[in-house]
Amino acid sequence: MNTLRQAVGEYLALRRGLGFKLREAGKGLPEFVTFLERHHAPYITQALAVTWAQQPSDVQPAYWARRLSFVRGFARYRSATDPRTQIPPPGLLPFRAKRARPYLYSEQEIGRLLQAALQMPSRYERGQLRPWVYYCLFGLLSVAGLRLGEARNLELQDVDLKAAVLTIRGAKFGKTRLVPLHASTCAVLADYLARRQRHWAGRAVSAYVFVSSRGNRLDAAEIHRTFYALSRQIGLRGPADRRGPRLHDLRHRFATYSLVQWYRCGQDPEKRLPLLSTYLGHVHVADTQWYLEGCPELMREAMRRLQQRWEARP
Structure with a gap:
């Protein structure tokens, strides 16, 4: 029978092969095995799992519950080869998850946001495409349901306007999927891509669809700053509001x-x-x-x- 150290490596490789990125679990589970080794525990026990999960003591219970959840997944896997394994039951470290309350934009609000993007000033020649970049980016997010990271990562090869399809690669769980587009969306994208090509003709530019004035992929923080500025401008949030509608x-x-x-x-x-x-x-x-x-x-x-x-x- 494999050791716990070997088993956790195999488990993580299996899950990643299925498309899960396991950022927290990939770091936490080897630490959990080290914790078991320090306690000379040859198999997973519920008591040790809970003790490890509740570290450190000065964090939110939601963090403890997440730690115990990926121990639970590993314990289920390990129990197939080691029947001594104790699987921590769900609800052992209960917490109430808090989701940010979503804001449901109206058609009029989205329209005002897009118009405000088009009216952004561009003092330099290199920045003349910027209003169209944000107009198309925010518009695409509203009609295609993409995550911001998915839109940022779009490359020219991922846009097939003839087939009216976007290819989303390496999304949140490492999956690739096809997203169909409405004809009106294709028309806006085609117009933007033509403007993009004219703007960057003869100059170096990355293959990303949405690029900055320097020709590289748009920075996520800059996108959010631009959105916050525009949302204040059109009255979606107050001048000093730290919270409000999100992208x-x-x-x-x-x-x-x-x-x-x-x-x-x-x-x-x-x-x-x-x-x-x-x-x-x-x-x-x-x-x-x-x-x-x-x-x-x-x-x-x-x-x-x-x-x-x-x-x-x-």
């Missing part, structure tokens, strides 16, 4: 809008969740299920459908 909320808005449209077409959103989950690049449908919660439009559509059913009864 990621455009993805949430895309998901909820898709569900509302299915409702209005008489389709069951819950049955179609796997489709939306695949489109968004979620590994688990439960991650997409969250979009069913807390959306007033969905609640109104559900009540409207229920009322129609009652009115149709004899």
Whole structure:
């Protein structure tokens, strides 16, 4: 039988081969094995797992629960070859996860954001493409449901306007997926790419779709700073507000809008969740299920459908 040290290496290799990046687990599980070795423990026990997970003592319980969760996954794997293994049950270190409350943009707010992007001043010749970069980037986030990192990583080879498809490579869980585009989105992208080509003609530029005035990939922090400035300019947040609508909320808005449209077409959103989950690049449908919660439009559509059913009864 392999040692715990060998087993944890095999487990991490297996999970990474399935597309999981395991940044926390990849660092934490070898540390957990070292902890077991210091305690001369030849197998995983629940008591030692909990003791290790609750280190350090001055952090949030959510951190402890995450540490115990990846020990639990490894323990399940190890139990197949070592029946002495104790698997910590779920809920042993309970905590209530707090998600940031999403902001549901209106069509008018998105329109104002895009127009504000187009009106950004560009004092230098190198920066003349900048308004179009942000106009197209923010617009694509709103209509395609991409993560910001996915949009930043898009290269020219990933955009097939003839097929109306984006290829998303190396996404959150190392997966590659195809994202279909509406004809109107293709038209905006085609216009932007033509402007990009003219702007950079004869000069060095990276292969990324969205580039800075220096020709390299857009910096994530700069994108957020630009978004915050524009959102204050159009009144989405106050001049001194540290919190407010986020770029990621455009993805949430895309998901909820898709569900509302299915409702209005008489389709069951819950049955179609796997489709939306695949489109968004979620590994688990439960991650997409969250979009069913807390959306007033969905609640109104559900009540409207229920009322129609009652009115149709004899």
